[in-house]
Amino acid sequence: MEEVNEKQIEETIEQIRKMWADQNHSHKPGEKHVEGETLPLPEVNDEFVKKLGDFKDVSDFKIKLRENITKEKELKAKDKKRLLILEEIIKDSKIEMPKALIENELDKMEGQFKGDIANMGLQPEDYLKHIKKTWEDLRKEWKPDAEKRSKTQLILQKIALEEKLEPKKEDVEKESNHLKEQYKDADPERIKAYVEMVMVNEMVIKFLENA
Numbered sequence: 001m002e003e004v005n006e007k008q009i010e011e012t013i014e015q016i017r018k019m020w021a022d023q024n025h026s027h028k029p030g031e032k033h034v035e036g037e038t039l040p041l042p043e044v045n046d047e048f049v050k051k052l053g054d055f056k057d058v059s060d061f062k063i064k065l066r067e068n069i070t071k072e073k074e075l076k077a078k079d080k081k082r083l084l085i086l087e088e089i090i091k092d093s094k095i096e097m098p099k100a101l102i103e104n105e106l107d108k109m110e111g112q113f114k115g116d117i118a119n120m121g122l123q124p125e126d127y128l129k130h131i132k133k134t135w136e137d138l139r140k141e142w143k144p145d146a147e148k149r150s151k152t153q154l155i156l157q158k159i160a161l162e163e164k165l166e167p168k169k170e171d172v173e174k175e176s177n178h179l180k181e182q183y184k185d186a187d188p189e190r191i192k193a194y195v196e197m198v199m200v201n202e203m204v205i206k207f208l209e210n211a
Contacts, residue, residue, distance in 0.1 A: 004069045017041040085208050089155055097150050105146040106139050156204045167199035
Protein backbone atom coordinates (compact mmCIF):
# COMPACT_ATOMS: atom_id res chain seq x y z
CA MET A 1 0.00 0.00 0.00
CA GLU A 2 1.17 3.52 -0.85
CA GLU A 3 2.76 5.26 2.14
CA VAL A 4 1.43 8.54 3.53
CA ASN A 5 3.63 11.36 2.25
CA GLU A 6 4.27 14.87 3.56
CA LYS A 7 1.99 16.44 0.97
CA GLN A 8 -0.99 14.40 2.25
CA ILE A 9 -0.15 15.37 5.82
CA GLU A 10 0.00 19.08 4.92
CA GLU A 11 -3.24 18.90 2.89
CA THR A 12 -5.05 17.28 5.84
CA ILE A 13 -3.68 19.91 8.25
CA GLU A 14 -4.89 22.64 5.87
CA GLN A 15 -8.40 21.14 5.88
CA ILE A 16 -8.34 20.99 9.70
CA ARG A 17 -7.27 24.67 9.89
CA LYS A 18 -10.11 25.71 7.57
CA MET A 19 -12.71 23.67 9.49
CA TRP A 20 -11.47 25.07 12.82
CA ALA A 21 -11.59 28.63 11.47
CA ASP A 22 -15.10 28.13 10.12
CA GLN A 23 -16.40 26.66 13.41
CA ASN A 24 -14.67 29.13 15.72
CA HIS A 25 -14.89 32.39 13.77
CA SER A 26 -17.09 34.86 15.64
CA HIS A 27 -19.05 37.46 13.70
CA LYS A 28 -20.12 40.79 15.00
CA PRO A 29 -23.76 41.11 16.16
CA GLY A 30 -26.02 41.01 13.12
CA GLU A 31 -23.18 39.97 10.81
CA LYS A 32 -23.78 36.73 8.92
CA HIS A 33 -21.33 34.19 7.61
CA VAL A 34 -20.92 34.61 3.88
CA GLU A 35 -20.40 31.41 1.95
CA GLY A 36 -16.95 31.37 0.38
CA GLU A 37 -15.57 34.17 2.54
CA THR A 38 -11.88 33.90 3.43
CA LEU A 39 -11.37 33.44 7.16
CA PRO A 40 -8.07 33.92 9.03
CA LEU A 41 -6.53 30.48 9.58
CA PRO A 42 -4.92 29.54 12.90
CA GLU A 43 -1.17 29.12 13.07
CA VAL A 44 -0.07 25.49 13.45
CA ASN A 45 1.78 25.59 16.75
CA ASP A 46 1.80 23.62 20.02
CA GLU A 47 -1.00 25.74 21.49
CA PHE A 48 -3.26 25.13 18.48
CA VAL A 49 -2.80 21.35 18.29
CA LYS A 50 -3.53 21.03 22.03
CA LYS A 51 -6.94 22.59 21.33
CA LEU A 52 -7.62 19.83 18.81
CA GLY A 53 -7.01 16.93 21.18
CA ASP A 54 -4.59 15.09 23.42
CA PHE A 55 -1.38 16.12 21.64
CA LYS A 56 1.90 17.10 23.32
CA ASP A 57 3.11 19.33 20.49
CA VAL A 58 3.07 19.76 16.70
CA SER A 59 5.45 16.83 16.19
CA ASP A 60 3.23 14.50 18.24
CA PHE A 61 0.15 15.77 16.34
CA LYS A 62 1.76 15.00 12.96
CA ILE A 63 2.84 11.52 14.07
CA LYS A 64 -0.71 10.65 15.19
CA LEU A 65 -2.21 12.27 12.11
CA ARG A 66 0.02 10.09 9.90
CA GLU A 67 -1.09 7.01 11.86
CA ASN A 68 -4.77 7.93 11.43
CA ILE A 69 -4.43 8.56 7.70
CA THR A 70 -2.57 5.25 7.32
CA LYS A 71 -5.34 3.37 9.17
CA GLU A 72 -7.98 5.07 7.04
CA LYS A 73 -6.14 4.05 3.85
CA GLU A 74 -5.85 0.47 5.10
CA LEU A 75 -9.57 0.32 5.87
CA LYS A 76 -10.48 1.75 2.45
CA ALA A 77 -8.20 -0.78 0.73
CA LYS A 78 -9.74 -3.61 2.77
CA ASP A 79 -13.29 -2.44 2.01
CA LYS A 80 -12.47 -2.13 -1.71
CA LYS A 81 -11.10 -5.68 -1.80
CA ARG A 82 -14.17 -7.03 0.00
CA LEU A 83 -16.52 -5.10 -2.28
CA LEU A 84 -14.84 -6.60 -5.36
CA ILE A 85 -15.22 -10.12 -3.91
CA LEU A 86 -18.93 -9.56 -3.23
CA GLU A 87 -19.48 -7.94 -6.64
CA GLU A 88 -18.01 -11.04 -8.35
CA ILE A 89 -20.24 -13.37 -6.34
CA ILE A 90 -23.37 -11.32 -7.07
CA LYS A 91 -22.49 -11.10 -10.78
CA ASP A 92 -22.24 -14.90 -11.10
CA SER A 93 -25.36 -15.52 -9.04
CA LYS A 94 -28.69 -16.41 -10.70
CA ILE A 95 -30.84 -15.95 -7.58
CA GLU A 96 -34.33 -14.55 -8.16
CA MET A 97 -35.02 -12.19 -5.29
CA PRO A 98 -38.39 -12.47 -3.49
CA LYS A 99 -40.22 -9.14 -3.54
CA ALA A 100 -40.78 -9.29 0.24
CA LEU A 101 -37.02 -9.36 0.90
CA ILE A 102 -36.43 -6.32 -1.30
CA GLU A 103 -39.28 -4.43 0.39
CA ASN A 104 -37.85 -5.35 3.79
CA GLU A 105 -34.45 -3.96 2.76
CA LEU A 106 -36.13 -0.78 1.46
CA ASP A 107 -37.88 -0.40 4.84
CA LYS A 108 -34.47 -0.62 6.56
CA MET A 109 -32.99 1.99 4.20
CA GLU A 110 -35.95 4.31 4.77
CA GLY A 111 -35.62 3.94 8.55
CA GLN A 112 -31.90 4.69 8.41
CA PHE A 113 -32.53 7.68 6.16
CA LYS A 114 -35.12 9.10 8.57
CA GLY A 115 -32.73 8.60 11.48
CA ASP A 116 -29.90 10.37 9.64
CA ILE A 117 -32.15 13.32 8.80
CA ALA A 118 -33.40 13.54 12.40
CA ASN A 119 -29.80 13.51 13.68
CA MET A 120 -29.18 16.62 11.59
CA GLY A 121 -32.01 18.34 13.47
CA LEU A 122 -34.42 18.19 10.51
CA GLN A 123 -37.88 16.73 10.03
CA PRO A 124 -37.89 14.02 7.30
CA GLU A 125 -41.09 15.36 5.73
CA ASP A 126 -39.67 18.89 5.58
CA TYR A 127 -36.50 17.55 4.00
CA LEU A 128 -38.55 15.75 1.32
CA LYS A 129 -40.33 19.01 0.49
CA HIS A 130 -36.96 20.72 0.20
CA ILE A 131 -35.62 18.16 -2.30
CA LYS A 132 -39.06 17.96 -3.98
CA LYS A 133 -39.39 14.19 -3.71
CA THR A 134 -41.75 11.66 -2.11
CA TRP A 135 -40.95 8.46 -0.21
CA GLU A 136 -42.06 6.56 -3.32
CA ASP A 137 -39.49 8.49 -5.39
CA LEU A 138 -36.71 7.65 -2.95
CA ARG A 139 -37.64 3.97 -2.68
CA LYS A 140 -37.61 3.74 -6.47
CA GLU A 141 -34.10 5.26 -6.51
CA TRP A 142 -32.95 2.92 -3.73
CA LYS A 143 -34.41 -0.26 -5.29
CA PRO A 144 -31.30 -1.38 -7.29
CA ASP A 145 -29.17 -1.00 -4.15
CA ALA A 146 -31.81 -2.80 -2.04
CA GLU A 147 -31.83 -5.70 -4.51
CA LYS A 148 -28.03 -5.92 -4.36
CA ARG A 149 -28.01 -5.81 -0.55
CA SER A 150 -30.70 -8.50 -0.29
CA LYS A 151 -28.94 -10.76 -2.80
CA THR A 152 -25.61 -10.29 -0.99
CA GLN A 153 -27.17 -11.22 2.34
CA LEU A 154 -28.78 -14.38 0.91
CA ILE A 155 -25.48 -15.47 -0.64
CA LEU A 156 -23.55 -14.83 2.59
CA GLN A 157 -26.09 -16.87 4.55
CA LYS A 158 -25.84 -19.73 2.03
CA ILE A 159 -22.03 -19.80 2.24
CA ALA A 160 -22.19 -19.70 6.05
CA LEU A 161 -24.46 -22.77 6.08
CA GLU A 162 -22.36 -24.68 3.56
CA GLU A 163 -19.10 -23.93 5.37
CA LYS A 164 -20.62 -24.26 8.85
CA LEU A 165 -19.50 -20.77 9.88
CA GLU A 166 -21.09 -19.76 13.15
CA PRO A 167 -20.03 -17.24 15.81
CA LYS A 168 -19.47 -18.33 19.40
CA LYS A 169 -22.55 -17.90 21.59
CA GLU A 170 -20.57 -16.05 24.25
CA ASP A 171 -19.33 -13.53 21.65
CA VAL A 172 -22.89 -12.92 20.43
CA GLU A 173 -24.10 -12.55 24.00
CA LYS A 174 -21.35 -10.10 24.91
CA GLU A 175 -21.92 -7.84 21.89
CA SER A 176 -25.73 -8.06 22.29
CA ASN A 177 -25.49 -6.92 25.91
CA HIS A 178 -23.26 -4.03 24.83
CA LEU A 179 -25.86 -2.89 22.27
CA LYS A 180 -28.71 -3.32 24.76
CA GLU A 181 -27.02 -0.76 27.02
CA GLN A 182 -26.93 1.72 24.13
CA TYR A 183 -30.44 1.00 22.81
CA LYS A 184 -32.49 0.27 25.91
CA ASP A 185 -35.86 0.41 24.08
CA ALA A 186 -34.85 -2.02 21.32
CA ASP A 187 -36.22 -5.57 21.11
CA PRO A 188 -33.55 -7.90 22.65
CA GLU A 189 -34.30 -10.64 20.10
CA ARG A 190 -33.85 -8.25 17.18
CA ILE A 191 -30.56 -7.03 18.66
CA LYS A 192 -29.34 -10.62 18.98
CA ALA A 193 -30.39 -11.44 15.40
CA TYR A 194 -28.61 -8.33 14.14
CA VAL A 195 -25.40 -9.17 16.03
CA GLU A 196 -25.43 -12.76 14.74
CA MET A 197 -25.93 -11.52 11.16
CA VAL A 198 -23.03 -9.05 11.39
CA MET A 199 -20.70 -11.64 12.93
CA VAL A 200 -21.63 -14.33 10.39
CA ASN A 201 -21.13 -11.86 7.52
CA GLU A 202 -17.68 -10.97 8.86
CA MET A 203 -16.74 -14.66 9.13
CA VAL A 204 -17.92 -15.38 5.58
CA ILE A 205 -16.06 -12.40 4.11
CA LYS A 206 -12.85 -13.44 5.90
CA PHE A 207 -13.37 -16.98 4.56
CA LEU A 208 -13.75 -15.62 1.01
CA GLU A 209 -10.67 -13.40 1.39
CA ASN A 210 -8.56 -16.42 2.33
CA ALA A 211 -10.11 -18.77 -0.25
